Amino acid sequence: MQTTVIASDGLRLRHRRRFSTVDTMHDPRLPLCQRLPHSLEALDLSTASAREALATLKVVLLSYLEDVEDRLSKLESPLSDLHIPETLKIKGEHSVEDARLWTKDALEMLRSIRSDVSSHLPELPDVPCLTDVPTHLTLLSVSDITTYVDNVRSRFSDLAFYNKLSIISTRLQSFQAHLRSLDVLPIDIPSLPSSKQLSGIFESIMTSELLTELTDDVNEAEEIIEKAARDITRAVKQSLQGSRLIQYVDLPPQWRNNRFVTSGYRFIPLEKWPLIVMSLFAVHNETLNIHTHLIPFLLWLINCIPIFNTPRFVDIPEAAFLIFALACLFSSALWHTMSGCAHPKGMELCARIDYVGIGWLISASVGTVVYYGFQCHPTIGKAFLVCCFLTGVAGNIFPFLEWFNDPAYRHLRIVFFLCLAFTSAAPVAVLSYLHSPWQVKIFLDPVWPSIASYLIGLTFYATHFPECFLSERFSHYLDWCGGGSHAIWHGFIVLAIKQHRDAIASLRSGIQCPMV
Known part of the structure; x- marks a missing residue:
């Protein structure tokens, strides 16, 4: 896709649109059109698959980053004064240059975030084009998506992608802070999909079989550890810190070897x-x-x-x-x-x-x-x-x-x-x-x-x-x-x-x- 810009000197400049995903033939980044689940067209997450939900989260993030990159790229060139707001031009050349430096830094941060999202979140086959996805999603602020990533990371702390989600969350927060760092934004920053839509993604992760099994295992392990600690504390108390003998029934299960020996135990x-x-x-x-x-x-x-x-x-x-x-x-x-x-x-x-x-x-x-x-x-x-x-x-x-x-x-x-x-x-x-x-x-x-x-x-x-x-x-x-x-x-x-x-x-x- 290309956009045409008419500069103040009358020249017609053609700027190549920058994508949040990459053309593998001409660019080291990922291709724009990726195959996504058909269910994504209606954002149907009833399959309760943690992998599918994370892949959906990946699509949402890449779509958002694509839109932001497209808008920021219009400010990257020194010839793109047409896109500089009048409020910045009035403040002088110094403010305009600051806006361009701000844009350059924002693009570098965006590309780093996109690389992490593309590398570390899972993908699913069978999708229409990536550009079709945003039509099914409404609006949400950057802080909301950061919150969701944090929630996913905290609930999946024992899984392999824990550290990667932590990195993505931190970089999203930094990117959000950078976008707010100018008093007057030179462009309108698009928003992420709605809280309701991402809530569906998050809920599908939270109701997945993988998370259910993981949560059950963690809860069971915590209960076993807590019970063992209580049993040991009670037995130590019963033995007066080891100064007297106790009964078989006073022992924690791990110390019970012969139920026919009912008394005379040290602890x-x-x-x-x-x-x-x-x-x-x-x-x-x-x-x-x-x-x-x-x-x-x-x-x-x-x-x-x-x-x-x-x-x-x-x-x-x-x-x-x-x-x-x-x-x-x-x-x-x-x-x-x-x-x-x-x-x-x-x-x-x-x-x-x-x-x-x-x-x-x-x-x-x-x-x-x-x-x-x-x-x-x-x-x-x-x-x-x-x-x-x-x-x-x-x-x-x-x-x-x-x-x-x-x-x-x-x-x-x-x-x-x-x-x-x-x-x-x-x-x-x-x-x-x-x-x-x-x-x-x-x-x-x-x-x-x-x-x-x-x-x-x-x-x-x-x-x-x-x-x-x-x-x-x-x-x-x-x-x-x-x-x-x-x-x-x-x-x-x-x-x-x-x-x-x-x-x-x-x-x-x-x-x-x-x-x-």
């Missing part, structure tokens, strides 16, 4: 950590759970120091098994100490570390059998040792998955650790093939007592026996010091570690290699 704020340390020497429902692993850990650790014990031959597999066994015992004692901490992240981290210790103990136990069993076939043995290492790594990764520590998935945790143990079936089957089932049975005989101890202890852990069968009157005595199923399980784990370490002496001789 100590992290900032009062000396109380957590001192609880090692107090009586509560975790006392036996802590010391059934802490005492064996200290005794075996001291036994490893030559000054306290006569040195004995320990090869690499036995040393690795002992290290991982000690790590398991220590992580367990740490977790049961921190289970009474009122800090959710600290408590949960220690629980997950406990699971890691269990995974490495299982992998190390299977690794000793593999190491000694494949002495006649070292290459195959190394391959299975790598598999043992990978199961240990899996025992490091899975405990840190969000669902893993959830009490609702307790049985899945048990299945996971059983699967780690059952990985030993593969090397045992290969050994039976390379040698004979009878030879493998004789080789594994020393290991069966430790396997039995693990399984018996696991049965107590999984069934919550005996506390699940005791009345509240008798369970009180178990809760007093923690003498329930968990402490029994701990006792069997310690026994299994001792039995497996004793079995290593027999495993070390391996299986007799076949005659070649």
Whole structure:
């Protein structure tokens, strides 16, 4: 489109119209005619699509910027005095020059805003020409569109276009302030579409499925966080800042692991950590759970120091098994100490570390059998040792998955650790093939007592026996010091570690290699 201007000297000057969208063939900006949704002809936003509404907002802004740019471009040339209002001409050449500088700055700001709108707001296919859109829209001030952009930005703060809407909103405000900076405007600035029209755009965004789901998720998350904070505050208050024991019903849900243990719980704020340390020497429902692993850990650790014990031959597999066994015992004692901490992240981290210790103990136990069993076939043995290492790594990764520590998935945790143990079936089957089932049975005989101890202890852990069968009157005595199923399980784990370490002496001789 072109416009013709007759200058004061009688010359006919032709000024090329500037568009708010760009001709891709001749200009780096976007083309004027863009395809928009057919529903835009009547501004029908009943589809409740956030993307469509944002695309509509883009069209409105680009249409407005096109009109403003067309009017400002008439003032950009020094020969366009015809378009300078008489009120500015009367004030002199200085005021006219100021108007042109004002126009130049306004055009630069407009082009920057147009670039952001074109780049960051979505587009939709199937439209008539962009110039047809304004015919369906009425009038609105720049401040109204700025308000709508701000509203959209504030309600969609978690979406990807949040920062882009913030930039567009800020630049619209700056542009509005610049347009008002002259006492006498050299041209009439067009207005944006009506508040009612843009309200429809905004409402379609606010009623979209995307926003509904986002809002529901945010509200649900806020409610969960607020409820957790209230539960923790109430439990801390009930425990008198950690100085007294509380009941199971007083605990926040995250701390509830065994509904059959109804009393004797610590709930100590992290900032009062000396109380957590001192609880090692107090009586509560975790006392036996802590010391059934802490005492064996200290005794075996001291036994490893030559000054306290006569040195004995320990090869690499036995040393690795002992290290991982000690790590398991220590992580367990740490977790049961921190289970009474009122800090959710600290408590949960220690629980997950406990699971890691269990995974490495299982992998190390299977690794000793593999190491000694494949002495006649070292290459195959190394391959299975790598598999043992990978199961240990899996025992490091899975405990840190969000669902893993959830009490609702307790049985899945048990299945996971059983699967780690059952990985030993593969090397045992290969050994039976390379040698004979009878030879493998004789080789594994020393290991069966430790396997039995693990399984018996696991049965107590999984069934919550005996506390699940005791009345509240008798369970009180178990809760007093923690003498329930968990402490029994701990006792069997310690026994299994001792039995497996004793079995290593027999495993070390391996299986007799076949005659070649």
